Amino acid sequence: MGGKRLRIDTNFQLKKCAKKRVVGNYDRISQLPDDILIDILSFLSINEAARTSVLSSRWINLWKHTPSLNFDALSALTNKIQESSDWRKLLKTERRNYLRWVNSVLRSHKSTTLKEFIIRFDLNNSYKSSITQWLDFAFARQVQTLELDLGTYSNCLFSGEFLYDRRSVGAPKSMVVGFKSLKSLTLRYIDMTGGDIECIFLHNCPLLEQLHIKLVVHGAERMSNLEVCGSSLVLKHLEIVNCEDFISLKVSAPRLTSLTVKMFEELLLEHVPMLTEVSLRCDSCSISIKRVFSQLSSCISQLKVLCLQLICLQYSIEQPIELCEFPEMPKLNKLVIKCHGTGDESLVRLTAFMRAFPYLEEFVLKYEWHSLPREDEVMKNAIIRSPHNHLKVFKFCGYYGRTIDAELLSYILGNCVVLEKIIIDSSGAISPDTDGLDVEQTARKNAKEHLEPHVPHHIQLVIL
Numbered sequence: 001m002g003g004k005r006l007r008i009d010t011n012f013q014l015k016k017c018a019k020k021r022v023v024g025n026y027d028r029i030s031q032l033p034d035d036i037l038i039d040i041l042s043f044l045s046i047n048e049a050a051r052t053s054v055l056s057s058r059w060i061n062l063w064k065h066t067p068s069l070n071f072d073a074l075s076a077l078t079n080k081i082q083e084s085s086d087w088r089k090l091l092k093t094e095r096r097n098y099l100r101w102v103n104s105v106l107r108s109h110k111s112t113t114l115k116e117f118i119i120r121f122d123l124n125n126s127y128k129s130s131i132t133q134w135l136d137f138a139f140a141r142q143v144q145t146l147e148l149d150l151g152t153y154s155n156c157l158f159s160g161e162f163l164y165d166r167r168s169v170g171a172p173k174s175m176v177v178g179f180k181s182l183k184s185l186t187l188r189y190i191d192m193t194g195g196d197i198e199c200i201f202l203h204n205c206p207l208l209e210q211l212h213i214k215l216v217v218h219g220a221e222r223m224s225n226l227e228v229c230g231s232s233l234v235l236k237h238l239e240i241v242n243c244e245d246f247i248s249l250k251v252s253a254p255r256l257t258s259l260t261v262k263m264f265e266e267l268l269l270e271h272v273p274m275l276t277e278v279s280l281r282c283d284s285c286s287i288s289i290k291r292v293f294s295q296l297s298s299c300i301s302q303l304k305v306l307c308l309q310l311i312c313l314q315y316s317i318e319q320p321i322e323l324c325e326f327p328e329m330p331k332l333n334k335l336v337i338k339c340h341g342t343g344d345e346s347l348v349r350l351t352a353f354m355r356a357f358p359y360l361e362e363f364v365l366k367y368e369w370h371s372l373p374r375e376d377e378v379m380k381n382a383i384i385r386s387p388h389n390h391l392k393v394f395k396f397c398g399y400y401g402r403t404i405d406a407e408l409l410s411y412i413l414g415n416c417v418v419l420e421k422i423i424i425d426s427s428g429a430i431s432p433d434t435d436g437l438d439v440e441q442t443a444r445k446n447a448k449e450h451l452e453p454h455v456p457h458h459i460q461l462v463i464l
Contacts, residue, residue, distance in 0.1 A: 034062060034065075037059075037062055038062055038065050038066055038067070041062060041063050041066045042066045042067055042068040042115070045070065045072075046063075046066075046069065046070060046071065046105055049063040049066055050063050050105075061110065064108050064109055064110040064111070065109075065110050065111045066111065067111050067113060067114055067115040067116070068114075068115055068116040069105065069106075069109070069114065069116065069117050069118070069138075070116065070118040070120075071098075071101070071102050071105075071118060071119050071120065071121070072118055072120040072121075073094075073098055073101075073120065073121050074120045074121055074122065074149065074151055077091075077094055077121065077122060080094065081153065087153065091122065091153060094122075095121075095122070095123065095127070098121050098123075099127070099130055102119070102130075102134060103130075106134065106137050111141065112141060113141050113142055114138055114141040114142065114143040114144070115143075115144050115145060116143070116144070116145040117134075117138040117143045117145070117146050117147075118145075118146075118147040118149075119131065119134060119147065119148050119149065119150070120147065120149040120151075121149075121150070121151075122150065122151055122152050122153050123150045123152075124150075124152065131148075139179070139181070142180075142181035143181060143182065144181055144182065144183045144184065145182075145183060145184040145185075146182060146184070146185050146186070147185075147186040147187075147188075148186070148187055148188070148190060149186065149188040149189065149214075150188065150189045150190060151188060151189050152189050179200070179201065179204045179205045180204070180205070180206060180207070181207065182201075182205045182207060182208050183207050183208060183209050183210065184208075184209060184210040184211075184212075185201060185205070185208060185210065185211055185212070186210075186212040186214070187212070187213055187214065187215055188214040188215060189214075189215055190215050191215065192215060193224040195224060197213065197226060198226070198227060198228075202228060202230065202233070206232070206234070207234065208233075208234065208235055209234055209235060209236045209237065210235075210236065210237040210238075211228075211235060211237070211238050211239070212237075212239040213239065213240050213241070213243060214239070214241050214242055215242065215243060224245070224246060224247070225246070225247060225248045225249075225250070226240065226243075226246050226248070226249050226250070227249075227250045227251075228249070228250070228251045228252070228253055229250060229251070229252040229253070229270070230252070230253070231252075231254060231271075233253045233254070233255065233256075234255055235253045235255060235256055236255055236256060236257050236258070237256075237257065237258045238251065238253070238256060238258070238259050238260070238261075239259075239260040239261070240260070240261045240262070241260060241261070241262060241281065242262075243262075246264065247264065247265045247266070248264050248265055248266035248267070248268070249261060249264050249266070249267050249268070250266075250268040250270065251268070251269050251270065251272060252269075252270040252271040252272070253271070253272060254271055254272075254273060254274065255274055256272050256274060256275050257274050257275060257276055257277060258275070258276070258277040258278070258279075259272075259275060259277070259278050259279070260278075260279040260307075261279075261280060261281070262280070262281040262282075263280060263281065263282050263291075263292065263295070267295040269295075269296065269298045269299055270298065272298070272299050273302075275299045275302065275303070276302060276303060276304040276305065276331075277303070277304065277305040277306075278296060278299070278303055278305070278306055278307070279306075279307035279309070279336075280292060280296070280306075280307070280308055280309070281309040282308065282309060282310055289326070292308065293326065293327050297327070300327050300329055301327075301328070301329065301330065301331070302331060303329060303331060303332055304331050304332060304333055304334065305332075305333075305334045305335075305336075306329070306332055306334070306335055306336070307335075307336035307337075307338065308335075308336070308337055308338070308353075309338040309339070310337065310338065310339040310340075326352075326353075326356035326357070329356075329357050329359075330359060331359070332357045332359060332360065333359060333360060333361040333362065333390075334360070334361065334362040334363075334364070335353060335354070335357060335360055335362070335363050335364070336364040336365075336366065337350055337353065337363075337364070337365050337366065338366040338368075339365075339366070339367055339368070340368045340369075340370075341367065341368070341369050342369060342370060342371050345404065346404055346407065347365070347367065347404045347405070347407065347408040348404075348407050348408055348411055350365065350408075351386075351408070351411055354388060354391070355386050355388075358388070358389070358390065359390050360388065360390060360391050361390050361391060361392050361393065362391070362392065362393040362394075362395075363391060363393070363394050363395070364394075364395040364397070365394075365395070365396050365397065365398070365408075366397040366398060367396070367397065367398030367399075368398060369398060369400075385414070385415065386415055387415055387417055388415050388416045388417065389417060389418060390418065391416040391418065391419060392418055392419060392420045392421065393419075393420065393421045393422075393423070394412050394416065394419065394421070394422050394423070395422075395423040395425065396408070396409070396422070396423070396424055396425065397425040397427060398425070398426075398427070399424045399425065399426055399443055399446075399447060400426070400439065400442070400443045400446065401442070401443060401446025401447065401450055401451075406450070409422075409451060409454075413454065413455065413456075413459075419459055420458075420459060420460060421459065421460040421461075421462065422455060422459060422460070422461050422462070423462045423464065424443075424444075424447045424451065424461070424462065424463045424464065425464045426439070426440040426443030426444055426447070426463075426464065427440060427464075444463055447463045448463065
């Protein structure tokens with residue numbers, strides 16, 4: 001993973017664009033100025049960018065000036081572990097290789113600024129010293145986008161205490177230094193409380209526009225509240241997911257435009273005048289539709305995009321969904337419903353959401369199921385007549401060609417009078433008992449044979 005180290009030319013200077021005319025079969029790309037070539041290299045992975053050093057003497061040092069350092073090796077590690085008979089031994093070896101790789105690149109790197117710095121690998125607390133050094137490197141170069149994804153196979157969260165090491169000697173926790181340049185921050189598998197997040201980041205990142213917290217805080221003593229509040233916050237995007245022990249979230253951020261969270265025991269949205277996009281995950285079957293919208297009451301009339309993730313589809317659609325439970329949302333033009341099910345629940349009941357929001361222009365259903373349908377299924381529900389005068393796009397993820405799929409699509413075709421496009425995505429089977437590739441091929445075949453003949457010519461049908 002570390003690769004061969006390259007000799008560093010300390011006298012390297014960035015070149016200006018050559019003024020001579022390029023004709024014939026000359027290398028036109030190499031005639032571009034160095035800053036443009038470096039920008040191009042920033043779109044490549046680190047290893048791919050480093051390989052360009054063999055092209056010519058002109059390219060030897062260019063990759064070392066890239067402003068983007070993405071050390072993402074987590075997917076590759078996952079693939080190796082799945083094929084290994086002794087994953088613990090493999091993990092130890094791969095961790096050592098990962099450290100050598102990161103350290104080798106950082107020793108060679110020459111850029112004085114960083115737009116992006118990503119660490120994405122399985123590391124535990126024994127690597128605290130190395131990670132601290134990597135952070136020092138990034139913050140010394142005024143990093144703008146930082147991601148620490150320390151996803152773990154060892155089921156041991158990385159302690160966030162190492163972040164406090166960045167404060168000045170004798171200074172309180174709220175005076176952590178080095179984060180002033182951050183505009184985007186993502187943390188995953190780092191053990192922190194709500195107070196930690198407030199002290200370290202919200203109080204020390206005046207330019208922070210995106211905050212993504214994807215960690216698991218565990219243990220009763222770690223139960224905490226999180227407040228994202230402040231009139232001076234420039235935060236635009238906030239995501240708090242998989243934080244099971246956060247019991248409440250309070251948000252007051254005047255520039256916030258998008259929010260992605262799970263249902264908390266208490267979700268308080270106070271001053272969010274620019275919030276137009278909300279994604280809400282309902283982990284509990286006991287959560288009613290009425291409660292979901294009550295927690296969004298302060299911003300419900302301004303939302304343009306709403307995503308609801310319903311874990312228990314069987315409960316959600318078997319319980320009565322009355323239109324009176326839905327508030328008026330005059331600006332809502334896109335609705336996304338994510339749900340899990342066995343594969344035989346009626347999906348037509350979900351159209352109550354469509355009828356509740358008459359100004360919808362796009363409806364996306366992401367349906368994950370885990371059992372193949374019975375061959376003797378017949379259509380049970382009569383098609384409801386309820387014209388939708390604005391819906392233009394319907395996307396169905398998880399289509400297979402079941403009776404419940406046909407019922408839903410019959411409703412869409414029969415009621416959406418200005419429909420322009422139907423998108424069928426066959427991905428959605430999550431059962432280990434089904435062959436994913438075979439299921440998707442069958443779904444595409446069913447869509448081609450059974451759905452396409454019923455779609456009018458003026459409606460575009462896209463089968464993915």
